[in-house]
Amino acid sequence: MLRVDSLSSHYGRIQALHGVDLEVREGELVALVGGNGAGKTTLLRGISGLHPASGGTIRFEGRDITRLAAPRRVRMGIAQVPEGRQMFGPLAVEDNLRLGAYARRDRAAVAAGIERMYDTFPILREKRRQPAGTLSGGQQQMLAIARALMSKPRLLLLDEPSMGLAPVLVTEIFNIIKELKAGGTTILLVEQNAYAALGIADRGYVLETGRIALTGNGADLLADDQVRQAYLGI
Amino acid sequence: MLSEFLQFLFSGVTLGATYALVALGFAIIFNASHVINFAQGEFVMIGGMATVALLGAGAPMPLAMLAAILLAATAGLLLEKFAVEPARGASVVTLIIITIGASIALRGVAQLVWGKQFHALPSFSGDVPLQVLGATLLPQSLWVLGVSAAVVVALFGFFNRTLLGKAILAASYNRDAAQLVGINVKFVLFLSFGLSGALGAVAGILVAPITFTHFEIGIMLGLKGFAAAILGGLGNGLGAVVGGLIVGIAEAMGAGYISSEYKDAIAFVLILLVLFVRPSGLFGRRGTERV
Ligand SMILES: Nc1ncnc2c1ncn2[C@@H]1O[C@H](COP(=O)(O)OP(=O)(O)O)[C@@H](O)[C@H]1O
Ligand SMILES: [Mg+2]
Numbered sequence: 001m002l003r004v005d006s007l008s009s010h011y012g013r014i015q016a017l018h019g020v021d022l023e024v025r026e027g028e029l030v031a032l033v034g035g036n037g038a039g040k041t042t043l044l045r046g047i048s049g050l051h052p053a054s055g056g057t058i059r060f061e062g063r064d065i066t067r068l069a070a071p072r073r074v075r076m077g078i079a080q081v082p083e084g085r086q087m088f089g090p091l092a093v094e095d096n097l098r099l100g101a102y103a104r105r106d107r108a109a110v111a112a113g114i115e116r117m118y119d120t121f122p123i124l125r126e127k128r129r130q131p132a133g134t135l136s137g138g139q140q141q142m143l144a145i146a147r148a149l150m151s152k153p154r155l156l157l158l159d160e161p162s163m164g165l166a167p168v169l170v171t172e173i174f175n176i177i178k179e180l181k182a183g184g185t186t187i188l189l190v191e192q193n194a195y196a197a198l199g200i201a202d203r204g205y206v207l208e209t210g211r212i213a214l215t216g217n218g219a220d221l222l223a224d225d226q227v228r229q230a231y232l233g234i
Numbered sequence: 235m236l237s238e239f240l241q242f243l244f245s246g247v248t249l250g251a252t253y254a255l256v257a258l259g260f261a262i263i264f265n266a267s268h269v270i271n272f273a274q275g276e277f278v279m280i281g282g283m284a285t286v287a288l289l290g291a292g293a294p295m296p297l298a299m300l301a302a303i304l305l306a307a308t309a310g311l312l313l314e315k316f317a318v319e320p321a322r323g324a325s326v327v328t329l330i331i332i333t334i335g336a337s338i339a340l341r342g343v344a345q346l347v348w349g350k351q352f353h354a355l356p357s358f359s360g361d362v363p364l365q366v367l368g369a370t371l372l373p374q375s376l377w378v379l380g381v382s383a384a385v386v387v388a389l390f391g392f393f394n395r396t397l398l399g400k401a402i403l404a405a406s407y408n409r410d411a412a413q414l415v416g417i418n419v420k421f422v423l424f425l426s427f428g429l430s431g432a433l434g435a436v437a438g439i440l441v442a443p444i445t446f447t448h449f450e451i452g453i454m455l456g457l458k459g460f461a462a463a464i465l466g467g468l469g470n471g472l473g474a475v476v477g478g479l480i481v482g483i484a485e486a487m488g489a490g491y492i493s494s495e496y497k498d499a500i501a502f503v504l505i506l507l508v509l510f511v512r513p514s515g516l517f518g519r520r521g522t523e524r525v
Contacts, residue, residue, distance in 0.1 A: 048414060050410055050414070069413075069419045071416045071417060074415065079414070082411060086411040087408070087409060088403070088407045088412075089407055091400060095400055097402060098400070099397075099415050100415050102401055150415075151416065
């Protein structure tokens, strides 16, 4: 479904990605783990179109999207839950959801979609009229996920959805991710919480200073000595 | 006493409504791009001057006004496309200098095409003043107030009730997140300049029968509108309207009770006061606010 070939990316003269190869197949949950500054966010922003590639290609469902603008990629079915949630803070919760479906034109289906999000995240229904910026961190993370789902993505990119959340909320977010996968959404999950991410992933990639250091299925990576030492602290 | 006060109030509110429209133009562009568009006054000038020119060429009034608004909107769109967009990523100061350059160029073109004379636009519905408690109120003032109020209500509805309006706000609150939901932020920027151009032209047309129009009229109107925008809190829609009314009323009261020589200075004293006392303006919080 998604195929990234020798992707390079720069910030000015600093190279953040050095020829990354990565694949996500239909229906898979793939985890991308790695330390702080490894390039995980840069890779996700490259896939969603927020950050330009300086080399390599990105293919989505067979189509080369390397040079496509971000809003066009949303229309093709790629949604990203960005690092740090990135709410439209002063706009109401419901407006954030409605804007999540900005690329869709089927108004009735969008309204039904919002109702479905409220069923999944009842707290959002309760706070539907409040500015998104007034929600707690966990609530904002749910809204960020719900907003991304409103575009009906076929591929969901999640950037550190558990960051800064209390442990019980982390568990809840991971349960939501598992449910999304069970519902058929293809997911690329970026996490510093490598243990939890690899635990629910079909496959995983370990990114180190802009290069893929290791790849394999989730359970194998969890058992790998190198990974255990570097990322799990065991 | 009362009649005198009312007289100054009428003229202040009329001017203030014009400043409010100019200030809203500043707010819309500021929200979309964080650029302070110093060519905003030139949109006002284009509105008045183009209407006069088209009337002179034999066009009926409504058509002349509509065409002038479209012309100013086009000027806004071209400014964005050929001056602001290519400089994307440049510092805000650079962008501001670009808009100052554009304003000088627009004035130059206006002088070439329309000449240096002052022009009067006929009032929309005659010049027979209404008597209100001993003060006189020009019918054109009612047009200024009525149309400005309608424009403000329409803008409020657009930004708070329509998906496109909310998308424009979303792009100003969070550019990345806006792109991630499929909003074309480049297009939003483009649209904002067009909308600001149209707003400026509306102000210029409304006020032309009262103040006359001239190729350099945009300088002062632009600065007063800027003062209003700063006073209300740059980027804040409600602030722009309130700021415009305050600047207009302060100016008329100052001219009436102190001396008309200080009329233009009052707006700048207000700017300085705001910058010293409350730099974020009356309604401003952090720069980007609901329009
Ligand atoms: N906006 C930026 N400007 C310059 N360098 C950046 C920027 N964002 C990230 N980087 C650099 O790129 C590298 C990868 O960062 P990032 O993709 O954010 O890593 P991760 O998400 O894995 O923590 C880091 O060295 C970081 O310092
Ligand atoms: Mg990151």
